[in-house]
Structures are given as C-alpha cells and as structure tokens.
Amino acid sequence: RVQCPASMTTATANIQISEDASRWDDVYDTTGTKLTFTAVQGTSVALNPANWSIMPKYIRIKLGANNASGSSIAFKIFARAV
DSSP states (O other): OEEOOTTSOOEEEEEEEESSSSSOEEOBOTTSOBOEEEEOTTOEEOOOGGGGSSOOSEEEEEEOTTOTTOOOOOOEEOOOOO
8 A cells, every 4th residue: 555645735646666766667557557546645545466466676656747846755655465
C-alpha cells in the first residue's frame, strides 16, 4: 500500500520503476493500462499485488499537474513478501 501524506494536494499519481535510479519507466498492467491512482491527503491506497510479481529495485511516485508546488512529497510504501 501507499500512504499519502496529510500535507499534500489531491493529485493523480503515476508509478514509475527503475533498476539504477537514473532511467525511470512508467508501469503498465498486463492489459497495457498505465498504473495510476488518485493520491488523496491523509489516506492509503492498496496496490494490486498481481502487478508486482517482480519487485523493482527503485519505485517512484510522480504526481500529475495538480502538484502545483513543484516540490518533493514523501510517500510511504509498505510491502511484504508473499
């Protein structure tokens, strides 16, 4: 799950992954749909474990146009081995 901070503005969030923290790729499910979610302040979002059969080395959450501040926002990502 992803925990959204209480201090953020609601925005569409895109999930990106990387193996070297240099080149970032958007994540798509098996049907070709880009993985996004609506990040709402002070909430948690459950991610479908079927989309994470192989855990990437780095995960980044990129906010859409609603992040008017342009500053970095820290999300907490919780995962466990299945």
